[in-house]
Amino acid sequence: MIDSLALAIKLVGVGFLIVATVGLLRFDDPFQRMHAATKAGTLGAGLVLIGTMLNKGSMDAALTGGLTLLFLLLTIPVASHLLARAAYISGAQLAGVGNADALRDVIDRFEEPIEKKLERVADAGRPFGATGLARGFAGSGPGPVTTDPVLAGLTGGDFASLKDAIAPERVRFAAVGGGVPLLAHRAADFAARTGRPLTAVIAVDTRYVDATGDSAATMRAIRDRVCCWLPDLRDVFQEKGVPLDLVYEEGDAEALMSGVGDAREFLVLPTAGWADHGVDIATPHATKEPDGLLRIANAHPGPVMYAVDEQKSGPVVVSFDNSYDIWRAMDLALVEGLWSMSELRIVGFVDDDIRAEIERRAEEAGVPVVFVVADSAPRGGPLIPADVARDAVAVILPDLPRPLRTRWYGMFWQDKISPGWRGDVLVWT
Structure with missing residues (x-):
């Protein structure tokens, strides 16, 4: 009787393991696969262990099986949670979630999976960002390969061709x-x-x-x-x-x-x-x-x-990270004259080639440019030093600060850009 019960429990456990295996192979994203491995997988392995303990019928088997079952219950859910958290932060696809992502205002997350970023790098034939988007416009070889239909296949390096390509x-x-x-x-x-x-x-x-x-x-x-x-x-x-x-x-x-x-x-x-x-x-x-x-x-x-509400004249600050997004946003501001700029302030590290390209773009737009050397913003701190942004009328960012809420525990979102600063923010993500 005990042997029959043990066999039945083992068969049920094996069934759950098969279900977990199918889920790992067929589910669309790592979070669904995590549920298959954590719930069905743990339950199936646990039932197989219980059936084995019943089949053996000894104190040693019961002790060994019980410790193994406890180990499974304590480690597999925790390990799955950590892997799922890492996948979420890295921008892994959320299948079927749509706008119902409950964590998007709580945990910082890349908007694009790293695999897509690596694909763009491989397609470009060189690490993108070595000289930036505008370097490709300047005719230093073929422009960077991009999935953006506006910028793909751009030829010519003068100011007019740049405006034709990115102007709304x-x-x-x-x-x-x-x-x-x-x-x-x-x-x-x-x-x-x-x-x-x-x-x-x-x-x-x-x-x-x-x-x-x-x-x-x-x-x-x-x-x-x-x-x-x-x-x-x-x-x-x-x-x-x-x-x-x-x-x-x-x-x-x-x-x-x-x-x-x-x-x-x-x-x-x-x-x-x-x-x-x-x-x-x-x-x-x-x-x-x-x-x-x-x-x-x-x-x-x-x-x-x-x-x-009111457009003003004054400095415009660019939080420069040499990314695709910051180049096209900055170029748009220059070619369209979005603000009456007294100067363009570049905050971030630039090498000699990038500096020359930015200076050329600013000169074509008739805007003086200033390069500001600032310490890297600490995680969770303001993106731009207060003394740099104090009199700025606008800030150009590669992305908005997280979490994506206008108020977070009483703090207005622009305070995360620079404390006390208020003005226009331009992004093109």
């Missing part, structure tokens, strides 16, 4: 909150100066609406709030002489504001606010306040400017 073809403005009319001036000014068509998107976050106690009342409050400033928004564009393509949508606010994946679209966003439009209604069915503004930069393939 249209402007998109996300109308969020009560400060919309003031920020609308910034988007309308750029569209009027460059002659680009402008689309104003009014998005309503239905996930926020559903998380409130009375979704119907919340939706009415949001619509009333939008109706209050909508006439002012129309007046701004009429004053600037810019045709207004106005879009009102309710749904996934991040997707609605980021657009449909157009790399030639210049997206203007506020530095604070969300698609709840400031109605300030409690969300008892949600664990945190609605805040997806900073995540839009990663969803939008084109340049994104988080703009303050």
Whole structure:
């Protein structure tokens, strides 16, 4: 009887091991494979051990099997968790998660898997970034291979060809909150100066609406709030002489504001606010306040400017890391004249070749350039020293600081760029 019971337990254990093996082979991402190895795998191995202990029927077998089972229970879940955490931080694919990633505001994470970065390096035939994106524009051989359709295959090294390649073809403005009319001036000014068509998107976050106690009342409050400033928004564009393509949508606010994946679209966003439009209604069915503004930069393939209400003239600081993203963002600012720059400040290490290339670009744009030697920013500290950014009107970054929330334990997100600094932020990730 005991032998039959032991055999049955072993067979069930082997079945769970087979299930775990199939899961490891078939699941799409390391996190699903972790569940297969941790749960089904541990349960299957444990059942095989229990069946073996019953079959042996001795104290030595029971002691050895019990210690082995305890070792499995203590080590496999911990090891799987550590591997999954490492995979998450490295940017591994999240299959089927979509926008439901609960850790994206908690743990720093690379937005792109390392395998894709290595593929770009291999395709380029040399480590990308040796002389930067603009070096390829300058005609020092073939331009860098890129998956970006705007920059791929660029020929010619003059300022005009660079502008033709990276200048946006249209402007998109996300109308969020009560400060919309003031920020609308910034988007309308750029569209009027460059002659680009402008689309104003009014998005309503239905996930926020559903998380409130009375979704119907919340939706009415949001619509009333939008109706209050909508006439002012129309007046701004009429004053600037810019045709207004106005879009009102309710749904996934991040997707609605980021657009449909157009790399030639210049997206203007506020530095604070969300698609709840400031109605300030409690969300008892949600664990945190609605805040997806900073995540839009990663969803939008084109340049994104988080703009303050008033455009000013002054220095522009570039947090330079010689990456693909910082080169094209900096080049865009120079060729389009996004700000009236008194000087361009480059913060970060540059070699002689990169310095010469940046100086040439700045000279073509008629902007003086200053290279600032600063200590590397400590992990978790500000990206740019306070004395460098104090009088800057804008900062160009290769990526936004983490976590991607406008307020984190009471700290405004621009304080992570430089303490107390407020201004425009340009990214192109």
